[in-house]
Amino acid sequence: MNSALNDKKLQVLFLIFSSLLIFLGRQLDTGITNFDDAYYAQKAKEILDTGSFWIINHSGIPAFDNPPLPFWLTALAFSVFGISSYSAIFSSALFATGIVLITYRLSLLLYKDNWIAFASAFVLLFPGMFVDSSRRGMVDIPVAFFVTLAFYAFFKARDNKPWYLVFGLATAGAILSKSVLGLFPLTIVGVFLIFSRQWREIINPWFLSGCMIALLLGFSWHIINWQHFGQGFIDAHFGSLIINRSFGGVKETFYFLGYAKDFLRNYWPWLPFTLVALIQFGKHGFFKEKDRTALLLFLWPVLTFLVMSTSKNQTLRYLFLMFPALAIITAKTISNWLGPDQKNRALGIMTGVIAATILFVNATPFQVKVTLEQSSKEVRELAAVINLNTPKNQTIGNYSLTPSNPRLAMLFYSSRDIETSVIRAPEKLLMSLSSTPKKTWLSSIGEFRKLASQHPNKVYLIQANSKYAFFTSMKNRENVRYDFSAMHLPLIK
Numbered sequence: 001m002n003s004a005l006n007d008k009k010l011q012v013l014f015l016i017f018s019s020l021l022i023f024l025g026r027q028l029d030t031g032i033t034n035f036d037d038a039y040y041a042q043k044a045k046e047i048l049d050t051g052s053f054w055i056i057n058h059s060g061i062p063a064f065d066n067p068p069l070p071f072w073l074t075a076l077a078f079s080v081f082g083i084s085s086y087s088a089i090f091s092s093a094l095f096a097t098g099i100v101l102i103t104y105r106l107s108l109l110l111y112k113d114n115w116i117a118f119a120s121a122f123v124l125l126f127p128g129m130f131v132d133s134s135r136r137g138m139v140d141i142p143v144a145f146f147v148t149l150a151f152y153a154f155f156k157a158r159d160n161k162p163w164y165l166v167f168g169l170a171t172a173g174a175i176l177s178k179s180v181l182g183l184f185p186l187t188i189v190g191v192f193l194i195f196s197r198q199w200r201e202i203i204n205p206w207f208l209s210g211c212m213i214a215l216l217l218g219f220s221w222h223i224i225n226w227q228h229f230g231q232g233f234i235d236a237h238f239g240s241l242i243i244n245r246s247f248g249g250v251k252e253t254f255y256f257l258g259y260a261k262d263f264l265r266n267y268w269p270w271l272p273f274t275l276v277a278l279i280q281f282g283k284h285g286f287f288k289e290k291d292r293t294a295l296l297l298f299l300w301p302v303l304t305f306l307v308m309s310t311s312k313n314q315t316l317r318y319l320f321l322m323f324p325a326l327a328i329i330t331a332k333t334i335s336n337w338l339g340p341d342q343k344n345r346a347l348g349i350m351t352g353v354i355a356a357t358i359l360f361v362n363a364t365p366f367q368v369k370v371t372l373e374q375s376s377k378e379v380r381e382l383a384a385v386i387n388l389n390t391p392k393n394q395t396i397g398n399y400s401l402t403p404s405n406p407r408l409a410m411l412f413y414s415s416r417d418i419e420t421s422v423i424r425a426p427e428k429l430l431m432s433l434s435s436t437p438k439k440t441w442l443s444s445i446g447e448f449r450k451l452a453s454q455h456p457n458k459v460y461l462i463q464a465n466s467k468y469a470f471f472t473s474m475k476n477r478e479n480v481r482y483d484f485s486a487m488h489l490p491l492i493k
Helices: 008-024 036-050 069-081 085-111 114-125 129-134 140-156 163-195 205-218 220-229 231-247 255-266 271-286 292-308 316-337 340-363 377-389 407-414 426-435 445-454 474-479
Strands: 397-399 440-444 459-464 468-473
Touching (some): 008 114, 008 129, 036 069, 036 085, 036 407, 069 085, 069 140, 069 163, 085 114, 085 129, 085 140, 085 316, 114 129, 114 316, 114 340, 129 140, 129 316, 140 292, 163 205, 163 220, 163 231, 163 292, 163 316, 205 220, 220 231, 255 316, 271 292, 271 316, 377 407, 377 468, 397 445, 426 445, 426 468, 440 445, 445 459, 445 468, 468 474
Antiparallel strands (some): 459 468
16 A cells, blocks of 8 residues: 555645645635635626726725735636635635645655655645635735745756746746735845855846846736826835835734744644754755755745744734745655654555545534634625615615624625724714615624614614624615515525
């Protein structure tokens, strides 16, 4: 059995199909979360609605915070499979599968060892942080894919210089996925070439061409939006959305330890092995053999970690672009400690864990992590009746909810927007109901019950569930519709 498991073709096929089953399993009816996922999915939906690929809109207003490449691909999935929660995460799942495959291929390229390659993919997949984000429609997985592809292309370029063009294209893809964070391949490779004193490589025409491709193509969206919107775009994208988000508003004195705390909490059982591996790779890269492979694999995660730790907005998924390097150095270090028989047993255990995960995701009802739970369930239950009873040009009133929750999910699922200005005082709500009686409102079910008991015969409940109440004024009762015969249900699954 173990000889078969060591076969490269079998390992590649197993990893590809396993990744797809884990990332796409149980996605048909789980929905997407209110915040990032719904926000990005709505942008992709509006690309289809407007046909605008370079000016990205949200709720009909140009949005300058994110470059468009992930939204283009999500819009493509929408056009092929229809607009749905499944389509919203489809490209992210494919990118994650690509990361697993490239991590395997890169490890095999560097060490010519099938066991290290398979173990690298296994370390990347577990613990479940990477899996959980791969099952969501966010931009962290796409940028991690392009960064991993860029480093793979750079290593290939050692023997075949035209691979520098792939390095440039991959870096451009990273920039078009997450703006300046996509510059990490250029930055890390530049530092690596300086430390390893490869001066001729820095002025190699193929390398310079790759760098030009990365910068010109990668910042094409920025240039186009700057031409359209001028300084307003610069201030919004690089000012409030990058500088302020990264360096504004100190929450704690030692914020630079945030990622260290996250790794201490979440990166088990690999954390001690990875720390030892980083020390060993640093020694081999800088001091002992001056091993260039070890040096680059050391700089990739360390520089990423140090730069990202200067930001005050620290979320562990932002570091996924360094996870492939951590997986490779961890697998290589563990491989050095194990004998042939131990490796064979470990290979069987790793295969069994992946198979068990596939069964857990696809064949059990257990809800763990974010993506195996029902997301935006109550929003989806109300979406059709909200769409039916709220005209396109009318926003839904917001009574005692937050400005963004469940606004983002509601906009995606019902194509109706909720006002960001929140009314909390019942007296102000009653005044609004009197002046605009045909307007519809959303509140929590608890707030609606208090309102209805304190002010009977003033509000009419259109529909409610365990979390939200959708209502209007009692004067508008006769105009409320429940005939869905002309509507395709559900609006978005």
